[in-house]
Amino acid sequence: MLFGTQVKNSLGHLEIGGCDTVELAKEYGTPLYVMDEQAIRLAMRGYHQAFASRYKRVKFYFASKAFLSLAIARIVLEEDFCMDVASAGELYVALQAGFPPAKLALHGNNKSDMELQMAVDTEIGHIILDNFYEIEQLGAILKSSEKKIGVLVRATPGVDPQTHRLIRTGQADTKFGFNIKDGSALQAVKTVLQNPQMIFQGIHCHVGSQLLESDTHYQAVQIMVQLLQSIHSETNAHVDILNIGGGLGVRYVAGHNPPSYDTFAETIVSALNSAFNDEDMRPELHLEPGRSIVGEAGTTLYTIGAVKTVPTDEHGSTRTYASVDGGLSDNPRPQLYEAVYSCILANRMDAAEDRKIAVAGKHCETDILIQETQLPLPIPGDLLAVQTTGAYNFVMASNYNRFLRPAVVLVNNGTSDVIVKRQTLEDLISGEVIPARLR
Numbered sequence: 001m002l003f004g005t006q007v008k009n010s011l012g013h014l015e016i017g018g019c020d021t022v023e024l025a026k027e028y029g030t031p032l033y034v035m036d037e038q039a040i041r042l043a044m045r046g047y048h049q050a051f052a053s054r055y056k057r058v059k060f061y062f063a064s065k066a067f068l069s070l071a072i073a074r075i076v077l078e079e080d081f082c083m084d085v086a087s088a089g090e091l092y093v094a095l096q097a098g099f100p101p102a103k104l105a106l107h108g109n110n111k112s113d114m115e116l117q118m119a120v121d122t123e124i125g126h127i128i129l130d131n132f133y134e135i136e137q138l139g140a141i142l143k144s145s146e147k148k149i150g151v152l153v154r155a156t157p158g159v160d161p162q163t164h165r166l167i168r169t170g171q172a173d174t175k176f177g178f179n180i181k182d183g184s185a186l187q188a189v190k191t192v193l194q195n196p197q198m199i200f201q202g203i204h205c206h207v208g209s210q211l212l213e214s215d216t217h218y219q220a221v222q223i224m225v226q227l228l229q230s231i232h233s234e235t236n237a238h239v240d241i242l243n244i245g246g247g248l249g250v251r252y253v254a255g256h257n258p259p260s261y262d263t264f265a266e267t268i269v270s271a272l273n274s275a276f277n278d279e280d281m282r283p284e285l286h287l288e289p290g291r292s293i294v295g296e297a298g299t300t301l302y303t304i305g306a307v308k309t310v311p312t313d314e315h316g317s318t319r320t321y322a323s324v325d326g327g328l329s330d331n332p333r334p335q336l337y338e339a340v341y342s343c344i345l346a347n348r349m350d351a352a353e354d355r356k357i358a359v360a361g362k363h364c365e366t367d368i369l370i371q372e373t374q375l376p377l378p379i380p381g382d383l384l385a386v387q388t389t390g391a392y393n394f395v396m397a398s399n400y401n402r403f404l405r406p407a408v409v410l411v412n413n414g415t416s417d418v419i420v421k422r423q424t425l426e427d428l429i430s431g432e433v434i435p436a437r438l439r
C-alpha cells in the first residue's frame with residue numbers, strides 16, 4: 001500500500017513528498033518520523049469538501065493529541081481547521097504556534113484548576129465540560145476572573161463501537177462525559193444554565209477511535225439529537241452546537257477500509273437532516289478528526305540491524321526477525337493495544353517480498369513492531385519504512401531505555417524540513433539534579 005504522495009522512484013526507493021527516503025535517512029538519521037504535508041492538507045480538504053456540499057454550518061477541530069507540533073499547528077490553521085487541546089501543554093503549544101485562542105477548545109476528564117484558569121485567561125473558544133466537579137471548578141475560576149466562557153457539555157450516547165476495547169469511549173461505562181440515560185447530561189446543562197458566566201453553546205460526544213464503518217456515528221447522532229431536543233423542551237435553551245467528535249479510522253493494513261469522506265459525511269448529514277426538517281433548526285455541526293488527518297501522512301524510517309532466523313518447532317519451521325533501531329519508545333501502540341502496521345523495504349522496493357518477517361524493536365521488552373509481514377530477506381543496513389505512523393506515535397514517544405526521541409521531518413514537493421529536532425544525549429539529563437549529599 002502506498003499513501004499520500006508515496007511512490008517508488010526510478011532507483012526502486014520509496015519517495016515521499018518528492019524526497020527519496022534513502023536520502024532522508026542519510027541526511028537526518030534514523031529512526032525518523034516523516035510527515036507528508038500534502039497528505040495532511042488533502043485530508044483536511046477532504047473533510048471540508050465532503051461536508052460543505054451537504055451541510056450549511058460545519059466546523060472542524062483537529063484533535064491535536066494525534067500529532068501536535070508548532071509547524072503542524074500552522075498547517076492546521078492554514079487549512080481552516082480549529083483545534084482541540086486536552087492539556088495545559090497542548091494549549092501552550094497551540095498558543096505558541098500563534099493559533100487564535102478563539103479557535104481552540106479544551107477537553108479532558110480531569111482538567112486541573114491551572115488548565116481551566118489558562119483557558120479562561122487566554123479566552124479560548126470554549127471548554128467541553130466533562131463532569132459535575134469540573135462545573136464547580138470552572139464556576140469558581142470564572143467568579144474570581146469576572147470573565148465569561150463558552151461551554152459544551154460532553155455526553156455519553158451509550159453506543160458501543162466496533163473497535164479495540166481500549167479506544168472505545170462512547171459506551172455508558174466510561175470515564176468520559178455525562179451519562180444521558182440516567183439524566184446526568186440534562187442535569188449538567190441545567191447547572192450550566194444557572195451560571196451567567198458560562199455560555200451554554202451545545203453538546204458533545206466522541207464514541208471511539210479507528211472506526212472503520214459509520215454505523216456508530218449514525219447511532220450517536222440520533223441519540224444526541226434526542227438529547228438536544230429534550231434539552232430544548234425541558235429548559236428552552238438553544239443548543240447551537242452539536243459536536244460528534246472524531247474517530248474515523250485509517251488504513252494500517254490492507255484489510256482496513258474506512259469509509260470515504262463522502263460516505264462519512266453523507267451518513268452524518270442524513271441523520272441530522274432527517275431529524276430536523278426545518279433547516280433553521282439544524283445545529284452547527286462540529287467534528288474532531290485526529291487520526292484520519294495525520295495517520296496515513298506519517299511514516300517512520302528505521303535502519304535494520306540484526307537479522308536472525310530461529311526455529312519455531314521441531315519440524316523445521318522458522319521465523320526471521322529483523323531488528324530495527326527504534327521500537328517501543330517511538331511507537332508504543334503495538335504493545336499498548338496490539339496495533340498492526342504495514343511496512344516497506346524502502347531502499348529495495350523492487351526486490352521480491354518472498355519472506356515472512358517479524359519486525360522487532362530494540363528495547364528490553366517483547367517489543368515487536370510487526371508480528372508478521374512479507375518482505376524481501378532484509379540485510380543489515382536496509383531501510384525499513386513503517387507506514388501510517390502519523391497519529392499517536394510521535395506524541396506518545398518516550399525515552400525508555402534512554403533512547404533519544406527521533407526527529408520529525410516535513411516533506412513537500414521535494415523539500416524536507418526538520419520540524420522537531422532529534423533529541424541529544426544532553427537533552428536526556430537536562431532536567432536532572434544531583435543533590436549535594438550525593439556529589
Ligand SMILES: *Cc1c(COP(=O)(O)O)cnc(C)c1O
Pocket residue numbers: 063065066084107206208209210245246247248288289290291292
Ligand atoms: C481523541 C479524540 C478525538 C480524535 O479521535 P481520532 O480517533 O483520532 O479521530 C476527538 N475528540 C475527542 C474528545 C477525543 O478524545
